[in-house]
Amino acid sequence: MKLTDTYFLTFGALLFTIGAVGLLVRRNVLVMFMCVELMLNAVNVTFVTFAKSLDDIRGQAIVFFVLVVAAAEVAVGLAIIVAIFRRRRGGATADDIDLLRG
Amino acid sequence: MSGFPILTAIIVTPIIGSLITLCVPARRPDVARAVGFVATAATLGFAAWLLWDFKTATDTFQFVEETRWFDALGVGYIVGVDGFSIFMVAVTALLFPIGLLASTTLDHRVKAYTFWFLLLEGAIMGIFLSLDLICFFVFWEAMLVPMYFLIAGWGSSRRVYAAMKFFIYTAAGSAFLLASILVLGFLHQSATGVLTFDYRVLASWNGLASSTEKWLFLGFMAAFAIKAPLFPFHTWLPDVHTEAPTAGSVVLAGVILKMGAYGFLRFSFELFPQASVYFSPLLLTLAVIGIIYGSIVAAMQKDAKRVIAFSSLAHMGFILLGIFSITIFGLDGAAVTMLSHPLTTGALFLVIGMLYERRHTRQISDFGGIWKSAPVLTSFFLVALFAGIGLPGFSGFIGEFLALLGTFLAHRWWAVVATAGVILAAVYMLWMFQRVFTGVPDGENAKVHDVSLREIVVVVPLLALSLFIGLYPKPVIDRVEPTVKRVISNFERKTNYEQPKFDRIGPRHGGGATR
């Protein structure tokens, strides 16, 4: 039995889905961010796998951009959460923040 | 007068006037009014000049001016007049100063009112003069805005609803017009390689597939049928008429409704002759329904303006009937009615407006016996009424007679039913007249004062003109008919349509019985 790309890619797809569904079902904004991280990691796996199968180093280089972006996103995202918590203590789940609607 | 761009002058003069109005300080309504009078009077002068210089012998467009506007879509600024547009321009130029004069009792936000009013005139002139389809559409759509503001700003109680309804309803129709114009232009481009929206070029092109032609016709019809309005698309009309200020109603009934009929005459006919013939029974039927239905519903209205509004529906039915009879008589009649209806209905609206100013109501049941307290005012109404219901000697008769005659020759039974509308017109108008003007005036009605000099000046020209045209329509017909013949021969050239023969009914030899 050979370890083909398909395993990795399917794994990536599964992980991506877990992340995506996780974002949909969790109310805690922090956990939602973590789910985004899961998704990005799934993408990373995909990129690296394609790099291998295509024999192309650029697929690995791309991962760095994803990393940077993820870091930047997390920094800003967490800052927003902090700002929100400063405004309203407690009960700051995603479902509580629904002033804007319609 | 070689070289003077008179048509552009007619379009631009009111617009310049409106811009000048903007610069007038708001606390000087008199100045704003004066600007308005000067601008409209100047336009009327230009229009009179145009009428004077208009050549009767030719069926082509006259005074054509042509410049490119933007090449990206091959759009040009092309203006010109022929027999269809000349009188619409003239009557527009006449109605606007009169409308302005009728609005001098208005005392709030005069500046804005004058501004929009002048803008409206410019846009309407553009509609009647444009020969480029896109250019036409621009004016067609731009006209909505000033009208909208006039209704919403100076209308009566339900003006917001009415203004909105007017805007949305007509915009809905013109949306399809735009789509059809574009498709037509690009089909022409892909067939001939030339991208243009020049009406004259497109009208002489004969390359549309017949199913395409029908679809495009329907697209154009959507706009024109709503504006005209044709029977099931009329419900905006009474609401808007009722709520609009007097001058707005005058312009609306006088000119804006005619734009629909004009659109059919000018665009649908020469661009889509086959589809026009194909759909003419449908449109005739709707027009006939409009005549009868409008008359019946008019009779039942409780608001005087709504009565006139529904009567407009009926009158537009006569115009459309004449148009879609596709005969020389019918088109002549439609053109005459298009000139006549603004005069008579304009006068009716003016008188109703005067009554409204005096009594602050338009409910028929609130009136009674006005004839006694204001006999001259009543006479105006009476003359306008009889002119409107087609009494011979007034312009309305000439138009209706020819329109019905044309229809009769081409589609007999439609004409028979439509002629019955003549009876109904008398019923609803006289019934309203009886309830409003006869009887013994009581309370407020007894105190209604008679007309002022200004009001005489406002109404009399319209009625006098109607009488003149009714007794001597030759100058009008002479100018209209070359164009009518052009359109008819275009039909005969491009389709297998034939004008009904003049005296084909029942000669003893040749079958004997009437068909």
Add this chain to the structure above:
Amino acid sequence: MVEFVIFFLMAAVALGAGLGVVLARNPVHSALLLVTVLIAIAVMFLLQDAQLVAAVQVIVYAGAIVVLFLFVIMLLGVDQIESMRETVRFQRPAALALGVIALAEVLFLAGHHWATGAKSASSGLHAGAGGNIERVARSLFTDYLWPFEVTSVLLVVAVIGGVVLARRSGLPPDVDLSEGGEEDVARGEDTGPTADEVTTP
């Protein structure tokens, strides 16, 4: 075969921990499980000849990003068990169903062999001199020089953003200049002419 075992082990760990991230009721547990996922993925990177990426994955992701998460969790004091009851109707089944459908669609579309592209000739995985690190570096500084430079802006933005937002506002919490009765206004509000008013007589 060893690779195979490692892969499955790591895949199981990663997926299990991934599920754990989603299902854990305490955010701290989620964060820790996230670290587990990241490390498992790092191992997979090694399986794919991506040594540098694997290292960076552990250092930056697990070392920096997750720590940041934990830091914020502690800062905000939300390190407690929270209710997992779903309050929004159909959210969970819909999310699950759509997630599974989308996954299935991707898998169907991908078919048996995902990659269809021709092999890259110029920048092969093992082409050129140097090890994995050097090759990645070469790619970053030649092919991807422009986006690489642009990321600098991104990082500056992140810094500024973090500073600006997380800075104390100077106002006490829960007092909003504008918030007075905002909820009330948001609900029973006086609205302009409604569409109804303008469409119906």
Add this chain to the structure above:
Amino acid sequence: MTKIVTPGIDWLAVAPVLALVAAGLLIIMLRALFRRATWVYDAAIGSAVLGIAISAVFLWRQWDSIRADGPYLALSKMMAIDGFAVFLGVVVLSATLLTLMLSSEYLGRQGIRSRPEYVALLLFSATGMLVMTTANDLIVVFVALETLSIPLYVLAAYDRNRMRSLEAGMKYFVLGAFSSAVLLYGIALVYGATGTTSLSGIADFLTRVTLLENGTLIAGLMLLLVGLGFKIAAVPFHMWTPDVYEGAPTPITAFMASATKAAGFAAILRVLLTAFASYSTDWRPVIWALAILTLLVGSVVALVQTDVKRMLAYSSISHAGYILIGLEAGTRQGLRAALFYLLVYAFMVIGSFAVVAVVGRRDHRHLISDYRGFATRQPLLAALLAFFLLAQAGIPPTGGFMAKLGVFSAVANPVSGDQKGLSYSLLIVGVIASVISAFFYLRVVVTMYGSEADVPDGEEVARGTGSRISLDVPTGLVLVVCAVLTLWVGILPTLLLDFARDATLIF
């Protein structure tokens, strides 16, 4: 270890971006060095304007060079320097400048702090947009997208005293991150399918190789469309738009509606028309469906809005639909129409939001009912707002009409016979949507003009807008510029139409 030879830097290509970055960094430095100084904000605005000006000059130089020598790829083919890029660059820079002017007094009026950083973030966002316009690689698209988005997340939440603003930032962030993950996955799949992330490379590959099994590629393309559709607020990826537009500070809303939309469309146009041009039969139906949904949902839901900003948000969704119409046509004419639309729309929408920004209530609500009798209190502002709204409704003679005329004529003139039905149906939906949209624009106009009679007991006046309006000079300038341009384009569109045409000719 061999020497890494970095590619030669084409300085002209990167100059517009650098100018903005430099201005941004200068602001940050000033802020860091002179923490307490009050002039820093003025200096920030000054340097921002300067940066934008320099950037614009370089864009102009690029334009000349493109006209002379044709478009080219720079920096390892990561950048495409062409007319398209310059045109959208102009849109972005104009929008940025106008937003800046709009913000200059707004921030102080609303008590928003950290103002110099605001300016810097705005510039960085614009940087990302400029990068986006020139992007010739999916990775650049991704990085640019994040570079323009992350500052926007911050800016949306910038009014930290206001829960709504924070909420807007949070929502925008969560959904933005989510959608960019989806986009990224799409990039990965496309990369896997084609072996490259370069747009021109993908195009080459797809024309060279006929894929027998292109499932991965198509899946990737779809996910790309999701990610980019999110940025342009195409339905069903639009749901963030109303909330974020309503909550964000009004100038930022204007910026998002104009510049961000332009950048988003830059990406989607480039990806579809460059990389996937040969797959147009696959994506055109998708764009068709998105366009129809976007047009209808945007204009229909706007009908029942009670908040002006929210209404404008929905209207901006429907405007995205019109631009998608141009894209659906798939022709050069369509592209030209879309570009022209973006430019004109920027002016119209910034103008509208400018008025809204000026009249905003202290509690940051913008209820339509507050505009009751606005015309009598502030005739000039009311007239301007009415004008911008009518322009958005596409009433001639305004730029809005010309823009709609452009996209409609693009679908009225479809290239291929087999998809004529799609195009014509889009034309019909487009015109219907424009009628529906007229309705809600007019509702605001009616409220301003129609009902001064039923204004007010005193309480209403106090709540109503316009009682405390101070129209500052920069905002006034914004209004004048937007109004003049919108009207000018409506009457004499030739110059800008030609600009759009040239931009697509040298694409």
Add this chain to the structure above:
Amino acid sequence: MSARDLLDTVWIIPALPLLGVVVLLFLGKRIGEPKAGWIATTLLGLAFAWSVVMFAALLSLPDNARTNTVNLFTWLPAGALKVSFGFLTDPLSITWILLVTGVGSLIHLYAIGYMHGDPRFSRFFAYLNLFAASMLILVLGSSFLVTFLGWEGVGLCSYLLISHWFERERAAIAGKKAFVANRVGDFGFMLAMFFIIGSVGSLDYAAMNLKAGGLAHTTVTAIALLLFLGCVGKSAQIPLHVWLPDAMEGPTPVSALIHAATMVTAGVYLLCRAHPFFEASGDALTVVAWVGAATALLAGSVALVQPDIKRVLAYSTVSQLGYMFLACGLGAYQAAVFMVIAHACYKGTLFLGAGSVIHGNKDNQDLRTMGGLRKFMPFTAFAFILAWLAISGIPPLSGFFAKDEIISDAFYTSDYALWIVAVAAAALTAFYMTRETLLTFFGNERFRAALGADPVPDHHAEEHHHEISPISPTVDYGRPAPEPALTEEPHEMPWTMVLPSLVLAMLAVAIGFVNLPFTNLEFLTEWLDPVFRGVTEHGPDSFVQGASLDVVSVTIALIGIGFAWTIYRRGLADRRVDPLDQRLGPIARLFGHAYYLDDGVSRAVSGPIRSAAEWLSSTFDLKIIDGAVNGIARLFRTAALSLRKVQTGLVRQYALGIVLGVALLLLYALARVGI
């Protein structure tokens, strides 16, 4: 100046009253009361004078060339159709203009006295002049269209004059009713014109005369029947006669001039003028004859029991017009014209007399409260009695010759059924006219009931014309007789009113001699002969046959008079009870209510027709058509509201939307790729 040149100036005739219209409309108020009337009368008198000149001019031409057309200008030049505004002078039109201007002038004169004190005095005369002008245009027109101009013009004037006292609701309604009924006729007239244009190709009478014979039978019948519909409306034939009795709401001179002498005979004129169509059709003539006969009989029966002095005359007019139509239907056009002339004289006299009686009785029109007035109004009574004898058909008064000729013609053409109807109607005529005369001028003085009562303060007496009471003075059948309101005895009228009555009465006596039923004495028939050349004439087989028919007529008339004499010789014993009502029983109610035709129509109009229209305007138009329009708007709104609900404000749901989009796009991709 040749005779033809002279005839070209015929336009002066309508121009004179038209001048009066202009002057009176614009300056009427300033001219003031009696002068305005004098201007109008003088102008019409001049027109009469000029008509006489025209008559002489035409007479000077040889009898087969007695026709002259003068075209003033091209009125309607559309397509291949050219309609000139032209006047045609021939014996027919000259006869009519003499009648119109002559009788018109007399009635104008009468009106000066009758309308004394009316607040709208000058306007009344303006309308009268306008009527005269229109009527002259009608008869002088050289084509159907010009005739139609006058046709509608007289309709308009009829409307205005009936509604002259518009303060009274019934007057306003009656005017409207008249106009609408006429419009129904116009509907036929217009369609007929379309048919004529379609078949003849021109509206000129000259073209009609040339081509009518060559048309298909169906066509020509259609034209004839449509024209006839117009005539039915204008001349108040069944079933469009309903307007004429109501028209009595107008001032009495109007009733005399328009609704007896001239306008209502326009239908007869048109039948005569358009006789080529009718002759070509044949079938149409039968219809005309039967409608005429039926009208004569039914209207006569209705007149029997009417309590109102003017209503009796109105139904009588309808009945007499029926005779004229009967004559036309028999092809005896000259007889019809003769009847028109005679009728104008005696019916004019009767109306003027009735007007004087009403005037002298403080606007009371109820026969039941009159009686014995001959003592108080001797001249009026004299004129009235002469006219009564004339209309009853007593030789040698004009009515005898005119009516007898028609009745005999029915016999000669072997239409015996028609003859019987005509004879029966003649009996009715004699009866109701005798009844009216006896109740008015003879018998007990029933008005005296009030004289003994308390004299009502009389401060209104001076200006009783100025304030029009809102209650109608006409009396419907079945309405109880009012209490007599006279506070002084009835009195004779001023000379302006008496003189025209007397002159007309003299004419009624003498005019029969223009067409005596003896060879070479049929002046009128010969004069009109060029117009009706080609129409077959029927004459008596022998002198004996003619004479015996005359005897029958006279006998019938005498029987009618005798019956009435026996019943009403002494007036009414009780003014609440009419003995005829008791004798006829339910039939009297049928007659009195005019066969319930008006009731039926008005019940239908105010009942089902009105509710149908109401439904159309309130339910159909507002709910269905406009409802559909607003429904579309509401549809969008509903859609918007439900779409808006999707926007919950929950960020997770928004993300769900994105995932939904992903799933859908991927589904599309699957379909596209084809798995």
